[in-house]
Amino acid sequence: MSLGIWEKIENIRSQPEHIRMRYVWGSLAISMLFILSIWLLSLHESFTIISEDTPEALEQGKEALSGENEPSLNDLMQKNESLRVEPGSDVDATGEDFFQGQLEQKTNK
Secondary structure (H helix, E strand, O other): OOOOHHHHHHHHHHHOOHHHHHHHHHHHHHHHHHHHHHHHHHHHHHHHHHHHHHHHHHHHHHHHHHHOOOOOOHHHHHHHOOOOOOOOOOEEEOOHHHHHHHHHHHHHO
8 A cells, every 4th residue: 555745744743753853864864875976976077077188288288388489588688689469470569568468458358
């Protein structure tokens, strides 16, 4: 004989308090296991995505830090060379022009 949900709730309400607490703790444990399993699945997926992107990001970082084509700030100060506004452009600019251009680009974003 199956009880409906409302009959089951009334049956639990009629039980002594220690039995009702068992139902509470059981429901809590089942709910937390469900939430924990969803969290673990999403965590696994996040780590999978990160591990797939790591080699590409590592190579990009190595390229950015290699500095083979970029003069250091110290070299620029010693040689008194002018800065280029955009990489690859032939237009030389003074340091003030370069920094003003950078400031304008930031404010336009």
